[in-house]
Amino acid sequence: VMITVSHGRPDRFSRVAALLSDGRIVYHHNARYENGPLIQETTADFPKVALADVEEFQFQTRPSMRIDFENVSLLPGRKTHLHIHARSSDARHTAPEVVTASPLREIVLPELDKRPVVLDLATGELVPLPPVGPELQKTQQALRELGKGDVLYDVDLGDPTLIFLRDARSDPPGEETGEPSVTGHLIKSLPETITVVTKEGRRYEVTILAANERGCTLKYSRIPADRGVSGGGPVEPEKPQGTLEFRIAPRSIDLDAGLIETLKQMRTHGGDFPESDFAWFPIRTDLTGQPFAIARESDGQAYVLLWNRPPHVILASQAWGLESVYRTTDASGRAAIGLTFNDKGASLFDDLTAAHVQENLAIVVEGTVVAMPNISAPLGSRAIITGNFTEQEIEVLLAVLRKNVGRDSGRPAATATAR
Numbered sequence: 001v002m003i004t005v006s007h008g009r010p011d012r013f014s015r016v017a018a019l020l021s022d023g024r025i026v027y028h029h030n031a032r033y034e035n036g037p038l039i040q041e042t043t044a045d046f047p048k049v050a051l052a053d054v055e056e057f058q059f060q061t062r063p064s065m066r067i068d069f070e071n072v073s074l075l076p077g078r079k080t081h082l083h084i085h086a087r088s089s090d091a092r093h094t095a096p097e098v099v100t101a102s103p104l105r106e107i108v109l110p111e112l113d114k115r116p117v118v119l120d121l122a123t124g125e126l127v128p129l130p131p132v133g134p135e136l137q138k139t140q141q142a143l144r145e146l147g148k149g150d151v152l153y154d155v156d157l158g159d160p161t162l163i164f165l166r167d168a169r170s171d172p173p174g175e176e177t178g179e180p181s182v183t184g185h186l187i188k189s190l191p192e193t194i195t196v197v198t199k200e201g202r203r204y205e206v207t208i209l210a211a212n213e214r215g216c217t218l219k220y221s222r223i224p225a226d227r228g229v230s231g232g233g234p235v236e237p238e239k240p241q242g243t244l245e246f247r248i249a250p251r252s253i254d255l256d257a258g259l260i261e262t263l264k265q266m267r268t269h270g271g272d273f274p275e276s277d278f279a280w281f282p283i284r285t286d287l288t289g290q291p292f293a294i295a296r297e298s299d300g301q302a303y304v305l306l307w308n309r310p311p312h313v314i315l316a317s318q319a320w321g322l323e324s325v326y327r328t329t330d331a332s333g334r335a336a337i338g339l340t341f342n343d344k345g346a347s348l349f350d351d352l353t354a355a356h357v358q359e360n361l362a363i364v365v366e367g368t369v370v371a372m373p374n375i376s377a378p379l380g381s382r383a384i385i386t387g388n389f390t391e392q393e394i395e396v397l398l399a400v401l402r403k404n405v406g407r408d409s410g411r412p413a414a415t416a417t418a419r
Helices: 136-146 257-268 343-355 391-404
Strands: 002-007 012-020 025-027 030-035 040-045 054-063 067-070 083-086 097-101 105-110 117-120 125-128 151-156 159-164 183-186 192-197 203-211 215-222 244-249 278-282 295-298 301-307 322-329 335-341 360-365 368-371 382-385
Touching: 002 012, 012 040, 105 117, 105 125, 105 151, 151 215, 244 343, 278 368, 301 360, 322 391, 335 343, 335 391, 360 391
Parallel strands: none
Antiparallel strands: 002 040, 012 025, 012 054, 030 040, 054 097, 067 083, 105 215, 117 125, 117 151, 151 159, 159 183, 192 203, 203 215, 244 301, 244 360, 278 301, 295 301, 322 335, 335 382, 360 368
16 A cells, blocks of 8 residues: 655654554555655555555654754864754644544445345445345344444335445434334435444445446545544534443453553544454543553543453443343442343343453443443343442433333343442
8 A cells, every 4th residue: 555645744753654444553664755845745655554454544743843953073072062952842742643534445335136235334345244034123233243334225116225234324314214223315316425424433424426226336435533524623422322331441461562552642642443452431530540450541531441342342232221220339338320131131241241250340331431340250130330429420320321221121130249
């Protein structure tokens, strides 16, 4: 892969980085610089990187300072009065400025009856439709468990339509399909551009170039987090409603020190690795002292590193729910919140905790870690969220978590307790 960046920052050191879909960062092997009167060009070469593996490119710059030394003696042992002049006052700022660009992909997505595949926007892969039968909800669940597949193309009664799966959607929302949580976009004129938001919250600008009975041609790229759909102001993060997730916190003793440092640098510079095994989550400040937890502070907010993929997580999209949420107390008599899982939730929770005994379990509510107990033994259908909560925080958590009750109801399960 070779990429050329045009810029007007000759006063700054610069480099080009490629963020790969497996979480690695690769810097250019060599670069060629061409300076014009106003615009400079940097051409970077990545000889061992395939474009399909690149999530985004970053053009990173750092302020530079020219320092002039005057009256320097060239004779050994001779002392002089040295004069030092700094040409820039900007060098005290050390955090790099990062400009990101997602690869522009052009894909021909076959019509469903011609070839049953689903487009995964993050990788550009055409994922075979899982062989689970015609029920769309079974397809949805299979794709959720697979962790990829966002858009399929179907021509029904002459109406060419993009159908969004695995909880993807268009923004603004598209047409209802008659299936729960599944929407579509009816293609009416060409070319046309829409915004698609995936289950992971990534936004893509998708242009539909052509569409017929055989397939449709799409050109798309990811919308950077620092701009809106039309290049305007920042995109506000979507606030999940009542989401409850459980994620294992990787231990510092289990990860390579170089990987940990790279992940921390990514958090400092404003993000996570796309498609990574790990992600940073904000955490209550009273929870940051957990043994072996990997934590980082950025802009006054404490973050903790958590697993981002099954089987180390229980995500809100995995079709489980709660039987009840109730007020209780912990062993010290402090206010706490009790949870009772449905059958699917109890099974997932038991599997997760059995595989991670003596590790920290992060309880994530609406994207924030509210508790992180150590798993002392496998757990079943009940859990207790404990912490130094105020009365107001207890009420807010109860209201939020009760949105999960009955989401996928099942029969009462056996009892175990997590503290």
